[in-house]
Amino acid sequence: MNFSHSQKVIELQERLTSFMEEQVYPNEKEYEKQLEAAGSRWSVVPPIMEELKRKAREQGLWNLFLPQSKYGAGLTNLEYAPLCEIMGRSLIGPEIFNCNAPDTGNMEVLVRYGTLEQKEKWLKPLLNGEIRSCFSMTEPDTASSDATNISARIERQGDHYLINGRKWWSSGAGDPRCKIAIVMGKSNPQAERHEQQSMILVPLDSPGVKIERMLPVFGYDHAPHGHAEITFENVTVPAENMIWAEGKGFAIAQGRLGPGRIHHCMRLIGAAERALGDLCKRIQTRTAFGRPLASQGVIQEWIAESRIEIEQARLLTLKAAYMMDTVGNKEAKAEIAMIKVVAPSMALRVIDRAIQGFGGAGVSDDFTMAAQWANARTLRLADGPDEVHKAQVAKLEMRKYKVKQTEKTF
Amino acid sequence: MNFSHSQKVIELQERLTSFMEEQVYPNEKEYEKQLEAAGSRWSVVPPIMEELKRKAREQGLWNLFLPQSKYGAGLTNLEYAPLCEIMGRSLIGPEIFNCNAPDTGNMEVLVRYGTLEQKEKWLKPLLNGEIRSCFSMTEPDTASSDATNISARIERQGDHYLINGRKWWSSGAGDPRCKIAIVMGKSNPQAERHEQQSMILVPLDSPGVKIERMLPVFGYDHAPHGHAEITFENVTVPAENMIWAEGKGFAIAQGRLGPGRIHHCMRLIGAAERALGDLCKRIQTRTAFGRPLASQGVIQEWIAESRIEIEQARLLTLKAAYMMDTVGNKEAKAEIAMIKVVAPSMALRVIDRAIQGFGGAGVSDDFTMAAQWANARTLRLADGPDEVHKAQVAKLEMRKYKVKQTEKTF
C-alpha cells in the first residue's frame, strides 16, 4: 500500500493550487454576480466560467479524472485523489477543469461501454467541455436507494426504443449546454432481478422529454447546473442509443458509481480542508470575553477533531483509490462503500464546526461553508444513502467470519 | 412543578391545531407561489398571509405570546408553550398568529419599557399586525456573541441622538411593512462594562439608514422577511426614542432575550414533531430491499431516538417556562440557557433523520424539512451561540460546589 505521490502528481498539485488561488477563489463571487445579472439564472452560463475553462485547458489542467490515457490524463485513482481534492475546495472548481459530476461519470460510461459512434457524438464534445450531460436514474415515486425499484420503461419497438417514466435529481439538466441524458429504466421486466434494467442515451431535445422543474437543495438552486425533475413521455430514440446492451443497466451502474463515489469523497475532503483553514484564520482575529477565540479550549477541540477526522478520511480514500487501481473496483467495494459513508459525514461535521465558529457569517454566503455544507448533505443520499453502504460493509465483514449454524461457536 | 394544561389551554390547542390543518398547511405552497409570482421577492407580502392573519384574528388566535393581559392573551409562559409549539410546525405559522420573531420580542420590550407615546406609535400597530419591526444588535465586524463587543454608537446631541454603525442579521427588515428598528449601541463608552449600551427606536425611513443587502441562510433568502445588513450613518432620532434610559441596553436585552429564546425552543419542538410525523408516514409507504422502510431496524432507531429527544426537550422547555412564571427570568437563567442549547440541536438531529429517510425529497422544498433545518441551524447561533450558554450553565453549576481554595477537598 504505497500512497506516495509521484513527481508528476506533486507538480500537478502545485499548478492546481496556484490556479485555484489565482483564478478560482478570486472569481467565485464574480461567477455569482454574473449569474445574478443574467435575466434568468437558468438561461446563460456566466462568461467567467468559459474563460476559466479555457485557461485551465491551456495549462493542461483538463480531464484529469480519466484513467484511460487515450482520452484523459491517464492518472490512476490514487494519483487523481490529491488533485480532485484541490478542485473540490471550490464549488465552481470541478467544472473549470472539466472534472465535474455527473459529466465525469457519463464520460467514463461512454469510454468503457460506448460504441465508436456514441463516442464521436457525445464523448468528444463532453471531453472538450462543449456540452454537458445528465444522469437520469433516481425516481420520485419509489425508494430508489434500492435500484431494482426503478420503474421507468425502455421498450424496444422495431429499430427504436420507446421511453416512458419520471426521473428527478437529474443534476446538470438545467444547464443550457446540457444536451444528453443517460437514462436508466426497465427494458426486460421478466428478466432476472439484476438484468431487468438498461441504460440508454436520450438527447434532451427529443420530443416527449420535459423538464418539469428544478429542485432546490436547502434553498440553493445550483443554477445553471441544477437538479431537474424530468418526464419522459413516449420518447423515441434509435436502437443504437442503447449502451452496451439491453439488461446491462446494473453492470454499467456498478462500473460508473465506483469512481463517481470516490471523486465525491475527494472533493469533500477539499471542502473540509478549506473550511478548517478558514476557521483557523478567522479565530485568530476575533476576541470574545476577553480572550481571542483561538485560545478558547472548545474551539481548539473543534480544530483538533476536524484535523483528525480529515486525516483519517483522506487516508481511507487513498486506500480505496489504491485498491481500485490495483485489485479493481469490484474487490475494492468494501473500501468504496466505507469512504462513501465516511467522507460526507466528516465534511458535514468539519464544515458545521467552521460555521459555528464564524457565527452568522457562517450560514450566509459570505463564505463558502453554507453552500458546501448543503452540497455535502446531499452526498449522504446521492449514489446510495449511508444506510445501504453500511449494510454492504457489514455483509462483507460478516462473511469473513462465516459460521456454520450447526457448529456452536460460543 | 405542575405542567398540566388548563382547560383554556387545551381548548386553544385544539383550535390552533384545526387552524393549522385547515388553513396553514394547505397554504404553505400557495404562499411560496404568490411570493414567486411577485415581480420581486422583496416588494410585496403574499396576499394569502394577510388573509390568514385576518382569519386567525377573527378566531381569537392572536397575540397569544404576551403574558400581560392588557395587550395580549394573558397566558403564562407555561400556557403559551404548547401553543407556540403548534404554530412552529409551519415556518409561516407564527406570523399568521402575530407571534413571530423578532416582533414578539420587540413588542415585549415596548410593553415593559416603552413610554406611553412609544406604545401608541409603535406597539399598537405591531399588536394589530399592521407593521413589522426588526432588532439590530449583531454586528459583522466583531464577535457579537460577547455583546460588550458591540460598537455602534448612540450619541446624545441636544434633544437628539446620533446613530452610527453597521448591523447585520436584522431579521424582518426586508419586509415592506417593516417600519421600525430597535437598535443597540454604545452610548456611554466610559461607563461600567454592562452599562455602556443603550437601545433606541429608529424608524427605518430615517435619513442615513441604508439596507445594504439581504443575507441568505443556507441558500434561503427568507423573503420577504429576510435578514438585513444595515448601515446607520449619522442617523438622527429624537431623544424620546431612547428606550427606558441610557445605559439600559443590557438590562433590556436580558429581559427581551429570555422569552425570545424560549419561544424559539417551543417552535423548534413543533418543527421536530412535524418532521417526525412526516417520517413515520413516509416510511409506511415505501419499500426497499424487499421490506417496508417502516420495518427496518435502523429507521426504527431513528424514530425512537427522535421521540425520546423531543420528549426530553419539551419537558425541559416546560420546566424553564414554569420557572420563568414562578421565580422569574433571572432565577430561571440556567434553565433558559439549557433549553437554548438543547432545542436547536435536538431539532437539527430529528429533522436530519427525517431528511435521510425521505432521500432526495428531504433536501428539496417538497417538504418543509430542509427549510426547517436551515432555520434551526441559525438558532445554534442566534440569541447567543451554544458555547456561551453552556459556559453560563457550567458557571452556575460550579457555583453550587464552591470550594475554598485553602480547603483540601480530595
Add this chain to the structure above:
Amino acid sequence: MNFSHSQKVIELQERLTSFMEEQVYPNEKEYEKQLEAAGSRWSVVPPIMEELKRKAREQGLWNLFLPQSKYGAGLTNLEYAPLCEIMGRSLIGPEIFNCNAPDTGNMEVLVRYGTLEQKEKWLKPLLNGEIRSCFSMTEPDTASSDATNISARIERQGDHYLINGRKWWSSGAGDPRCKIAIVMGKSNPQAERHEQQSMILVPLDSPGVKIERMLPVFGYDHAPHGHAEITFENVTVPAENMIWAEGKGFAIAQGRLGPGRIHHCMRLIGAAERALGDLCKRIQTRTAFGRPLASQGVIQEWIAESRIEIEQARLLTLKAAYMMDTVGNKEAKAEIAMIKVVAPSMALRVIDRAIQGFGGAGVSDDFTMAAQWANARTLRLADGPDEVHKAQVAKLEMRKYKVKQTEKTF
C-alpha cells in the same frame, strides 16, 4: 402533569439526604474494608450493613419503594422517584433502606400475585430485610432479550413441579442471606407464544439447585450480592409455589419490570448527580498549564452537558412515574421504555466525563465513579437491551401515524 413534591416527600428527601451524608458516604470504604477482611468475599455480609439497615429502619427510611400502603410507605412512583435517586448516589445505599434490586421487584411480585402463604413465608422476611432473593430469568444459551427464547422447563408432576434449566445473571444469589429465587421457565410449550412461560418460587436450598459460579462485571465481583450462574437439575417444588398461575410468566414479568426499570433509572440519576458534583469540586482544586481546571472551556462544556442531560433524564423519569401512577404501567409503556434507554446512557456519559476529569483517580476505586460506571453499563442490557426498548418506542410511535397502504400519503 404535576411533578411538585408534597411536603411528605420534601421532608423524606431531607431526612434521606442527611442519612446519606452522615451514615452512608462515610461508611462506603468501611463496607469494602469489612468485606475484604472477611475470609471470603462471599461468606459474610459486612456488619456495617446490618447496622446501617437497623438505623435506617428506626428512622422510618424503610421499604419506601412499595406503593401499597399495607406493606410499604405507600408512596406513588412520582413520590418515590426523588427519594430513590438519593439512595442511588451510593452503590450500598439501596440495600440500607431495603430498596435494592432485585428484592424490590420480587417483593412487588409477591404483593401483587402471591398467595397468603407465599406472602407469609417469603414476603414478610424480605420486607423485614432478613432474607434476600434473586430473580432467575436470563439464560446463557439463548438471546434472552427476546424472552420467548427462555427455555428452562417447569413441568407439573402431580402436586409438584419439576424444574430444569440453566440461568445466569441471577443477581443477589451470592449473598449468604439469599434464600429464594423466582424462576421463569416454560411450563406450556404448546400454548400461545406469550402464555408458555410461568414463574415459580424455588428455595435456593432445594436439592438440584447449584450455584455454578459468580459472574464479574468489568472486574467487579459485587460480593457478597453477586451475579450467579445457576443450574436447576430436576429440582422439585410443591405446586403451591407457582406464582399466580401457569402461563402467567409474561404477565408477571410485565408487571414486575415496569417499576423495576424506573427504579434503576432513578438510581442512575443519583449516581450521575454525585459524579457531577464530585467533578465540580475536584476541578476547583487542580491546576494545569497555568489555569485551574475549572476555568478550562472543555471541562466547562462537560459540566454544562452533564447538567443538561441529567435535567432531561430526570424530567422524563418523573413523567414516566406520573403516568404509571395515573394511567397505569401499560399505558406508560412508551415512557418506561424511553427512560430505560435514556437513563443508563446519560449516566454513562456523565460519569465518564467525571472520570476523565479525575484522571487516574477516576478509574480506580478511590472515588465511586468507576464502580458506578460499571453498574450503569449493565443497565443498557439488564431488563431488556436498549435496542428492544427503542424498537418498542418506534412501534408505538408509528402506530400514531398508521397509513393505509392504499392511500397515497405523499
Add this chain to the structure above:
Amino acid sequence: MNFSHSQKVIELQERLTSFMEEQVYPNEKEYEKQLEAAGSRWSVVPPIMEELKRKAREQGLWNLFLPQSKYGAGLTNLEYAPLCEIMGRSLIGPEIFNCNAPDTGNMEVLVRYGTLEQKEKWLKPLLNGEIRSCFSMTEPDTASSDATNISARIERQGDHYLINGRKWWSSGAGDPRCKIAIVMGKSNPQAERHEQQSMILVPLDSPGVKIERMLPVFGYDHAPHGHAEITFENVTVPAENMIWAEGKGFAIAQGRLGPGRIHHCMRLIGAAERALGDLCKRIQTRTAFGRPLASQGVIQEWIAESRIEIEQARLLTLKAAYMMDTVGNKEAKAEIAMIKVVAPSMALRVIDRAIQGFGGAGVSDDFTMAAQWANARTLRLADGPDEVHKAQVAKLEMRKYKVKQTEKTF
C-alpha cells in the same frame, strides 16, 4: 507514504498469528486459573507465562519492538505496527513476546540514554525477560497531565541522590519480578520550566521505597502486574543512577512517550479487531424476535461503523509510524498526538458495541471485551489525557494559518 509490508513483516505476521491462535488464546483462561490458584494474586507469576515466553523466544518472536538492531529485531515503527497489533489482541500477549509496557519504554530509555553500566545492570535482564520494571511519573496530588506539576524531589547529595515523593499508577510494580523503577522528579526547581525535571533509576528494594497499595482499574486488579502507589521516603541511590543528565527529564519523556504511545494504539487496534470478530461470529448463532441477530439492521450498522473506524485508526497509526521512521518523532508529533486521541476512543466504541451484542456475556469475563474495554479506558488518560493531545494538535494546526493581528483577514 508507503505502507506496504515487507516479506519479513508478512512472514512475522503469519508466525505471530499462528502463535496467538495455538499458544496464547487457548491459555488465557489457564493464566487466570493459575493466578487464582496461587495463595495471593501478587506473589507469583502464573507458570504458563514463563513457559509461553520461552516458546516465543525460541521462535524468534522476542523484543520485536526495539528499532535498534543491536538489541532487538531492528524493525521500523511501520514494520512493528502490524505485529504489535496482533500481540494486542490478547491482554497477556505483549508480555509473552517481551513487548509489554512499561518495560518496552523503559528499555528504549536505557538503549538511548543509558550508560554502559546501566545497560549491563538493567537493560540486559529486561531484554532477557528476567526482570520487570516500572515507570514512576504520575503523582496523586497534582494534575499530572501537566508534567511541570510533578513535584517529587531528586536532590544531589555528594555522590548520591536523595529521592522523596509519592507516585501512583506505577504499572508493573506489583510483579514479584519487578526490580527497577525509572522515577521522574524535580532536581532543579530553579531551572527553566522544562529543565527542572530528571529521571533516575531506583531499585525497588532500596530502603525507603514503599509500595502503599495496588490501584484497581474498573474492578480489575491487573495482578500480578498491577498499578502501584509508591512512596519514596529519603531514598538514596548512587549518582550514577541518573539517566543522561540532571534536567533531562522532559527530553527523555518526549523520546520515551512517542513510541510508547503508538505501541498502545497498535495494541488497541488489535483489541478492537478481536472484539469485532467475536461479535461477527456471535450474531450468526443467535436469534431474537424471529430473526438471526446477524440480519438485524442496527447490529449491521454497528459492524459497519466498527470496521470503518478500525480501518481509519489503523491507517492513521501507520502514517504516524511512517513519519516517526522517516522524519523523526519530533516532526511526527501532530500525528502521534492524533492517533493517541483516536485509537483509545475507537477501541472503546468498537468494544462497547461488541459488549452490547453479547449481552450479559459481554460485561463478564467469559470473553475478553470487558477487560479490554477497561484497559482501553485508561488509555484516554495514560501518557497524557485526550484533551492535552487535542490542544497540541490544534496548536500545530493553527500555526499553519498564522495570521498577523494587524492584517484583516476577513
